[in-house]
Amino acid sequence: MRCLFYASNGHGLGHLIRTLAIARALKARIPDINIMFVTNSEACQLVWREGFQVVKLLSPPANFLELDIPAREELRRINRGSVQAVLKHFKPDLVVVDFFPMGQIGDMIPMHSYACRKVFVARERNAASEIATHAKLIQSVYQLVLIPHEEQEVAGYKPADVRTRYTGPILIRSRDEALPRDQARRRLGLAPEGFTVFVGFGGGGKPEYQSVQQWILTEAQGPRNWTFAVARPPLLRQEIPATDRDDVKEITYMPMAECWTAFDAAISTLGYNSTTELLHHGVPTLFIELAGGLDDWARRGRHVAAADAGLPVKAFDSQTLHSHLEQLADPARRQTLAANARKLVPVNGATVAADAILEIL
Template identity: 30%
Template sequence: MMTADSQTFPKRLRVLLYAVNGIGLGHLTRLLAIARQIKKAEPDTDLLFITSSDADNLLSKENIPYIHLPSKTVASQSETLTFRKMGRLYSALVNPVFDIFQPHILIVDTMVTGSFQDLLNGLRFGNCFKVFIHRSRKIESYDQNSIQAQRFYDLVIAPHYKNTEIIPMPVGFDIPLYWAGNIMLIEKPEAFTREKVRKEFNIAEHELLMLISLGGGGDASNFHTLQMVLTLVKS
């Protein structure tokens, strides 16, 4: 395992960021937030994203190049590609990136070995500093393979405040876990004030204004939760 102290990085860094997940935006916005901070600290850094998100226009706005993989959701709905074919396609597209781009740092969000195990070769044989962004999930959704696969990484970052979530770590491996708190796309000075938000949406001071965020991960209970919240608000 490498450490940030033991690893010697060149002056011009190459950072590969893997943002492939479901239909939500969290995986992409977290890594984009990290990419922005890297670029701010080291302007000469070369960034490259691998993503399947349909919101890749966010990367275009930041002038960050990316490789777009077929969306798992769209592929499954269209029945164009079987699960096995998708896995072979992902591996065929992802593996050459390590040889061609030769990243000094790899940052992966949520999918510890890739959506279709397509990161395994890069994790096993890639000569780079590997960082895993471990967003918490329901504890019953974990399996031992995905927990133990974190041993391939040099650093695990939890985008939560310390001990507010359960983050299972691999047994028998001394992998550092860093609690980063919420990783937000915008910084505090960029956020709108309360007054500006009301002005933008033409909402009077006496009117109730709420933000209900249920994520974008396709949770089947979201609609029921929304109805429950709206019922409580109306009462």
């Protein structure tokens, strides 16, 4: 059996991580399955690290829609030609697409006329309901829609004529796949002892996040004797300003989900993948809410707070930040947050997704 995955590029790594998680779950169920990826993600090396072949498509620039028509069409033709070649020679029995029905810039249009089983992964966002917007197209092309949310979590349109499965969050590593604490710390180059706080802002490394990170590190330093392990985002292009602080250490590792056991606490944004990973792995976390973006981070923060599973704070609200840091310093409070976090995201939806796919083959 042959399976082709398509993951679109994004501000972070969500699409790629989600498809990799499903691919790993399928591989666990069908060991001899042949899996290949096509993606325009600039982090395509992660596919190779997970043991799968990958064809890198051209990544559309941030100003893609501002390019003249010939320039846009050239990019589309090159990517479609690559996809057409993969379909012709790889001959997949199954194609899984995340997160635009025909690819980010129409990359996957050649798939429309290719005869195989097709699965669409549709994560709802705040700005628009992708399922509702593309319902007719989804119903005409796909045999299965996977929605990586709980059913009560989203009010999106459910295609009437397509088998649909709400999987819950899809994660690249489950709790039982995490490394032991001492091994995780060695892998990250962290000291075996001491209170260590993860500081990270997803995979995309937006330049505007640097000011938020600096605010956190400035406000959080003090007499607590904590070490701040600052994750360098895989897609970050600019240099991170050097620091001479002994309590700050830059770390680079993917997938971090293997190593959440290394940390006593975390400071992270409310991005979808980062939030669900930290909750599932039970890391006591201070979640930073940033304005704008495609997701409703404020709503997600309220959901986490209502379950007492994390500590949301708006960016640059120093008073609340200090209050939350005091809570993270309390062992009993951390234990409560960790337990509630695990309850909020109890299972990995990747296995649910894989089982749903097997049902249509």
